[in-house]
Amino acid sequence: MRGRQGAAAVDERYTQWKSLVPVLYDWFANHNLVWPSLSCRWGPQLEQATYKNRQRLYLSEQTDGSVPNTLVVANCEVVKPRVAAAEHIAEFNEEARSPFIKKFKTIIHPGEVNRIRELPQNSKIVATHTDSPDVLIWDVEAQPNRHAVLGAAESRPDLVLTGHRENAEFALSMCPIEPFVLSGGKDKLVVLWSIQDHISTLSSSDAADAPKDEKDKEKASDSPKIAARGLFEGHNDTVEDVQFCPSSAQEFCSVGDDSCLIFWDARVGTTPVVKVEKAHNADLHCVDWNPHDVNFVLTGSADNSVRMFDRRNLTNGGVGAPVNKFEGHKSAVLCWAPHKASVFGSAAEDGFLNIWDYEKVGKKKEGSRMPNAPAGLFFQHAGHRDKVVDFHWNAADPWTIISVSDDGESTGGGGTLQLWRMSDLIYRPEEEVIAELEKFKNHLATCGPKT
Numbered sequence: 001m002r003g004r005q006g007a008a009a010v011d012e013r014y015t016q017w018k019s020l021v022p023v024l025y026d027w028f029a030n031h032n033l034v035w036p037s038l039s040c041r042w043g044p045q046l047e048q049a050t051y052k053n054r055q056r057l058y059l060s061e062q063t064d065g066s067v068p069n070t071l072v073v074a075n076c077e078v079v080k081p082r083v084a085a086a087e088h089i090a091e092f093n094e095e096a097r098s099p100f101i102k103k104f105k106t107i108i109h110p111g112e113v114n115r116i117r118e119l120p121q122n123s124k125i126v127a128t129h130t131d132s133p134d135v136l137i138w139d140v141e142a143q144p145n146r147h148a149v150l151g152a153a154e155s156r157p158d159l160v161l162t163g164h165r166e167n168a169e170f171a172l173s174m175c176p177i178e179p180f181v182l183s184g185g186k187d188k189l190v191v192l193w194s195i196q197d198h199i200s201t202l203s204s205s206d207a208a209d210a211p212k213d214e215k216d217k218e219k220a221s222d223s224p225k226i227a228a229r230g231l232f233e234g235h236n237d238t239v240e241d242v243q244f245c246p247s248s249a250q251e252f253c254s255v256g257d258d259s260c261l262i263f264w265d266a267r268v269g270t271t272p273v274v275k276v277e278k279a280h281n282a283d284l285h286c287v288d289w290n291p292h293d294v295n296f297v298l299t300g301s302a303d304n305s306v307r308m309f310d311r312r313n314l315t316n317g318g319v320g321a322p323v324n325k326f327e328g329h330k331s332a333v334l335c336w337a338p339h340k341a342s343v344f345g346s347a348a349e350d351g352f353l354n355i356w357d358y359e360k361v362g363k364k365k366e367g368s369r370m371p372n373a374p375a376g377l378f379f380q381h382a383g384h385r386d387k388v389v390d391f392h393w394n395a396a397d398p399w400t401i402i403s404v405s406d407d408g409e410s411t412g413g414g415g416t417l418q419l420w421r422m423s424d425l426i427y428r429p430e431e432e433v434i435a436e437l438e439k440f441k442n443h444l445a446t447c448g449p450k451t
Contacts (some may be wrong), residue, residue: 010351010385017382022086026421027079027400029089030383031098035061035414038389039116040404043073043140044123045396052079055396057101058126058140059404059417060113067148069112071128071155073105073140078397081424100419105145107138107155114169120176125158125202127181129172133164135183136223137195139202156223158202163191163228171242171254176291178249180229184239190232190254192266198226234262234272240284246291253297255284261299261309261320279320280307288334292341296323300334306346308358324358328374333390339398343427347388353403355379355422379426383418399427 021028043056057074077100092098111130119125124141137159146155161181168185175182181193237257245251250266261279262272280301290296297309299322307322315321329348337343342359354377361376373380386407394400400421408414425433 013382014385018090021383022090024379024423024426025089026081026423027084027089027419028092028383028421029079029098029100029419030092030094030096031101031417031419032095033059033061033404033408033414033417035063036406036408037072037404037415037417038062038112038114038406040390040402040417041116041118041126041392042123042394042396042402043118043126046075051083052077053397054078055394056104056123056140057402058116058118060109060116060128061148061414062112067150068108068152068154070146070148071107071109071113071116071126071138071140072103073107075102075104076100076419078394078400078419080397081399081421094416095413098417098419101417105140105143106148107140107143108146108148108152110136110154110157115172117172117174119174119179119199121179122199125199127161127172127174129169129183131167131169133162133166133168133185133187135161135168135172135181135193137161137181137198137202142202158223159195159198160223160225161191161193161195161228162225163193163231164189171239173242173244173252175244175249176246177244180244180249182242182244182252184235184242184254184256186238188233188235188237188239188256190235190239190242190252190262190264191228192230192232192252193226194229195226198224230266230270232264232266232270232272234264234275235260237283241286243287243289243297245294246289247294253287253289255279255287255299257283259284259301261287261297261314263311274311274314276309276314276320279309279322280305285332286334288336288344290336290341291338292336298334298336298344300332300346304329306334306356324361324376326354326356326358326374326376328354328377333388335391335393337398338393338395345391345393345401347391347403349387351382351384351386351388351405351407353381353384353388353391353401355381379422381418381420381422383420384416389415397421399424 037059041058045055047054057076059072061070115129136157139158164185166187171184173182235256239256242254261276263274282302286300306326308324329350333347347353356376384405391403
């Protein structure tokens with residue numbers, strides 16, 4: 001809980017940010033949630049039109065027990081670049097639902113949905129983590145739409161992945177190469193599964209044949225179970241995040257509360273290939289692997305920093321030797337941009353979502369738009385009033401991000417979901433931007449009043 005002084009400072013910061021929305025953003029949409037969501041993900045693109053595209057979103061609803069917890073499938077209209085008028089994107093009511101987001105389907109989830117991850121080969125199939133040792137797999141298109149009322153039966157997962165000995169609540173990853181799933185938990189294990197043999201069955205199932213609302217009384221215990229392909233031991237505390245290597249289904253990494261970053265190779269065995277003992281000076285919360293250059297891995301920690309490691313040179317004297325440190329906030333979520341090798345985002349408890357470019361580190365800051373910013377930081381999304389719990393880049397629409405925050409106390413709802421795209425004048429090469437502004441200035445001059 002924030003004190004009055006802290007709340008006033010947040011209100012002032014938010015008001016200042018809101019006044020700049022027409023300048024900073026190409027498009028922005030604000031959606032006040034009924035219940036908090038701990039995860040948000042882009043699903044498949046459904047339709048392309050002249051001025052906007054339609055796409056699936058995956059969200060969760062963490063309820064107070066008066067109604068069941070749910071996994072939500074929504075349809076979203078994503079306005080294309082340079083279409084939205086500045087005066088329109090600035091006019092939003094932070095306590096209202098967005099007209100761009102419509103709930104499509106509700107799945108009654110067994111327990112809270114802590115994390116959602118979509119399968120890259122078929123993003124209609126998602127994995128979820130809850131407060132249990134199991135990972136649940138859902139074919140969201142085939143699942144029946146449910147009415148979330150107190151006492152309603154839980155939806156039945158299409159698959160249940162077993163292998164953890166204790167709760168596995170957050171660390172979850174889907175492989176971009178093959179239909180493999182990776183998880184970490186309180187049992188200090190990293191667990192690997194293959195759902196290869198089940199994918200064709202899931203994706204060919206027909207929603208019309210699925211059991212309907214009242215008839216669907218089967219529990220998760222009736223779902224097909226898949227045993228682990230491998231249990232990987234090497235952490236000394238809870239595993240907080242895991243990530244597949246973008247170019248290999250057999251290589252992956254993990255981070256945990258033991259301050260370690262560990263690299264694994266399932267072809268070699270179930271023990272660490274490389275263990276970076278002191279990757280940070282505190283618990284590690286998150287890790288992400290660069291999809292464009294597999295030598296680079298990012299880690300985020302409770303020590304208020306993001307670090308970038310080069311796999312070819314991980315340690316110095318037994319201690320983690322990052323090639324870059326990005327200071328500034330306590331990062332809880334990290335995500336590389338899918339379209340540019342040097343760009344990534346980090347979200348944190350301070351309510352900011354920072355966008356970084358490691359190629360800008362070490363470059364002169366003269367004339368910089370953010371002269372006092374930490375090295376590499378070039379955009380700061382300040383539209384959330386409290387902890388940003390998740391965000392996701394849109395692979396189908398570069399520079400477009402979905403982010404969600406746990407700020408229900410200040411917005412009169414269950415938290416805030418935002419869809420946004422920064423102005424291209426911010427990330428394009430400076431000479432391009434200057435040339436465009438010059439052209440615009442000349443156009444204004446020629447259109448001005450005649451004397």
